[in-house]
Amino acid sequence: MRRVAVLSTGLTKVDKQWRKSIKELYGDAARLAIKDVKIPQIDALIVGNMCASDLSDQNNIGALIADYIGIAPSTAYRIEAACGSGGAAVLGAYLAVASGMYDFVMTGGVEKLTDGVGGNTTHSLGKAADAEFELFYGSSFVSLNAMLMNHYMHHYHISREDFADFAVLMHKNGSRNPYAQLPFPITRETVINSDMISDPISLYDCAPVGDGAASLILCPLEDAPKYSDSYVEITGIAGATDTINLSSREDLLTLKSTVSAAEKAYKMAKVSPRDIDVAEIHDTFTITGVLSLEDLGFCEKGKFHKTLANGGFEPGGSISINPSGGLKSRGHPVGATGAYQVAEIAMQLTNKADKWQIPDAEIGLAQNIGGSGSSTYVTILRRSR
DSSP: OOOOEEEEEOOOBBBTTOOHHHHHHHHHHHHHHHOOOSOOOOOOEEEEEEHHHSSSOOOOHHHHHHHHHTTSSSSSEEBBBTTTTTHHHHHHHHHHHHHSSOOOEEEEEEEGGGGOOOOHHHHHTTTOOOOOGGGTOOHHHHHHHHHHHHHHHHHTTOOOHHHHHHHHHHHHHHHTTOOSSSSSSHHHHHHHHOOEEETTHHHHGGGOOOOEEEEEEEEEGGGHHOOOOOOOOEEEEEEEEOOOOOOOOOOTOHHHHHHHHHHHHHHHOOOOGGGGEEEEEEOOOOOHHHHHHHHHHOOOOOOOHHHHHHHSSSHHHHHHHHTHHHHHHTTHHHHHHHHHHHHEEEEEEEEGGGGGGGGGOOOOEEEEETTTTTTEEEEEEEEEO
């Protein structure tokens, strides 16, 4: 297996991109990724997307984008793994390069959630749950996560305010990120007093609905210096699954897919949670972020609020969590989110994150979840030496 580098990245601002189609949105990100590298060709395109079939009446996303950005007849296909589609696409691209089958692979994700209207978007996103045993009976991702949050608060005796403080930190971070959909600070009171969506989850516990695209170019590590002075290595990467419906889980407060994927990625990268300087974690809801922090090994179970209160997750803390603002502030264009996360870590490790840069970051981690933890993709990157 060859060692693999992320050679370049391109991001669009997450927003309600009314005037852009899926292919145009991804095309903008792809052009930014290509702009600073003079590679001879793109051998393959592997792109993550979840909702295009439902909301944009579009299948065959790989060929659509390959045609639009002018890389046909390169291999091109879409990967769908719910909200984890972007992370799954990066894993697919990594395997394509590491195996030696392709030398230059473009990957990433794109999503146009605003192509749907209200309930259509909610229903499309809800298909990442168990359609027969959860979606059919009216469950949504908000209600499923509200059950988890209620259970967590009761089990660990955690207050509503502690979860609100996590959202406050995400908005503080996102206020410095030019790609963020909600780039403004909020207060604890803003979160607690916002409209109730599904008790105890209120509006500011939730990631917003938006559109976006992220693109990355991967190549063999040994070839990276020929094409760029600024690249990072993927040193660990893994995916794992859990039951798709919550009722079948042994422990509702443990994301087994995250635990398993993280263990594999840490072992591959030969690091531990203590070695991670910066992480982009999946916080669709504040409860998702909290469970992710614990299951990645960044804090003890039921103790996130203590590390949070002590500044341990802030820039300059023991580990910088979501300097981008995370899904909560940067936004959550679902099929693209995992690609944003890997690209954002790559930017941190190459000192390209501008006002949200974490100084001297050497090792970073991206964690992308599909469904209510039914799948997770963890990617560990290291600054090139």
